Amino acid sequence: MVTSPLSQNKHLLTRAGFGINFSQIENLKNDKNKALIKSLFKEYPFREVNYDTPDIVQIEYTDPKATADQKRETQKIIQKQNVELNLNFLDQITKSEDQLREKMAFFWHGHFATRVNNPKFNQQLLNVIRKNALGNFKELLFEVSKSPAMLNFLNNQQNKKDHPNENFAREVMELFTMGRGNYTETDIKELARAFTGWGYNKEGEFIDRPKQHDTGTKTFLGKTGNFTGDDVLNIILEQKTTAKFITTKIYKFFVNEIPDQSHINKLSEEFYASNYDIKKLMESIFSSSWFYDKKNVGNKIKSPTELIAGMIRILPMQIGNPENITVYQKLLGQMLLFPPNVAGWPSGKSWIDSSTLMLRLQIPQIWSGLRPMEYSAKEDDDMDMGMKSREALIKSFKNPNITIDWLAVEKTFKNKNPEDYLIQNTELIDMKTVNQFSDQSLKMNIINLMSTPEYQLM
Template structure:
């Protein structure tokens, strides 16, 4: 790879944008091996849990029964603050990691296996499973997710009992997680739901098979009659090539910004199925396809709110005393980690842009770099507690409390004229397929920003900065 256009595209899709460090390295060598870079990042030994994950403990709800109301509320509010801490630390990890591919795929799996964990302990357990397995084997990840307490409770499987099956969990496993609509029957749902009876959560918020609630009778699933277990149902689903097609197709759309062509989809299905659902070979096949670097792909997808936030942190080296600014941005743009709108996950592409979110997106850089006003509506469910809501509202009236460190950018571009540095920064941060230098120069004259920080605020306020 010897094109800056392709390098920027690769980092925007398989990471969170081209860092200044990688830009300068490329300018020195004028070459980049995407295949080697992907393989290096797919080394599972690189994984380490978030720091906060090491200190969390489960909330035992039975112990709360005899508590005073005020004590119970204080415990719940404290735990909700820990969820915000997990959110913030994951954002920081995405922005500062040397392995952005792991976090980028973790973000994909968080959407694919969309879930609203009830406590900080379950949030951490769910997230660390996804992060650990994000570049590994889908079969292993699926088995793990199916037994995650957060997912079992989110999909009501605690209500799935022998003689009174609840089909919600079984339906979503097939419809959203593996096969897609049309590749199973209603009978398959009913029978597999019986196989998942008794899959529950113990008082320590770990998976527990309740034998008394488990239906051990014969079930007919995909035409085969036997005493199916939940684990066997999952493995049988993955024998269907439709599962390989559905999941690899979603992965491809995530990186391409649109569904893959029939030829590429055929390649991905075969690759995924024949490797027994190894994720890495699928990513390599996407990155090395002709479609990935085509002109109608580069710069044609919209950054999700979380991707935009991470990119701002990565580009401008943001820091703050707490996570309120991160939560404010997520709320203002409509994507709060661990709070998907439903089990189907979040929108994608142009679905992120509307008359409300676009002005908010365009104001972010000025709010952070130039301390312009930035407002976002808050509510109790978002801030998770009255004190947090009030605190957040007060902070936002003063603007985003995040500090930027652009010393490295100053060193790289500060010696240039304002016009030249703006052009060079744009060439770094804006996809070349949508970069129009003449229009940008006119924008400079109209806005009248000054200095390197002004140039950064200008570039990051352009609609084109929202694209990848």
């Protein structure tokens, strides 16, 4: 078990949130762990994350009356709204006191992954996830399953009687609830039949279309009846395998990518018995002594969002051109609101290749104005989201317009070892090597610490 109170608190804030905030540094070593846990579960008023540009009447691309110029103008506004929503979510992640809610929302954002162009649908789903992030998994599952973003992404708008579409049904079981191996192909077909008729209207509201629903008898997971979409979701939640699948995924995200089956079994039993109370599950995890074991500290590679948000939180900075941050997301491989596929983002070593590691190590120097950006985005039209050209991306890196208040940093870190706050497992860091590349100033010491491979771990 991690013995130092500072190490425990640092580990907790990094896993249950997006790292230490600059304002927390002064008292972190004196904070009681139990009090810190309690503060993470404090309930704050819920605030939606929205985009800033007003909605327009979106022209359907299939509308024969729409001119090419009209379509281009509509697409520009859609792209602008998606970028604004991305940045406003990141702003909430980095600034909100409600850190655990946002970290759970970030987890669910990758779990219930959608990739649609419609900013209104994206906004709706993001706020459904954020609102229910620490609530009840049943309510979260039902709301997500009826969201236009999910129904659009997985083609359930086209799921009609006599012509069932299995996309949504398959992913509900494989990725969102039960996991592979716990159902049959027949179960997928019957589930798809139960979901026939579920869709949405032009206003982005869920609609159940009775004329498109297959009212025949269905046999699903051993039960037979004239099931609706609500019925089959309830049957899925009756399966203990669902509680175990969700618990395992949460454990791998928050604790260790190699799960301890004894912990998983106990936690999933509690999760099932609580009727899927997410908050209780997270309280059990963060209050357990094993959560602070050394084998669970500094063993995970930070995702790009965790890396970026962590830097913004621990250094007092002003970002003049926040749209630049979406460029970093793109280059590092994690655009918020834009997962690569329905399985969400990968994790672990998949975040690191020769290109992304070099950029990760250089971001502290780039943000401090010590070096220009020399990397261009990978060729990936799907990831562009209508952003800038490659040339513009490179140019924008050379002046990220980030100002760090180094005087405040000097004052706060005076008589402290920066590595105690910046590196998760200080046993891994060789301070002699770090100091060799410093000019003995605190500023360079911090920049060099944040430029180490060890800083990539959490």
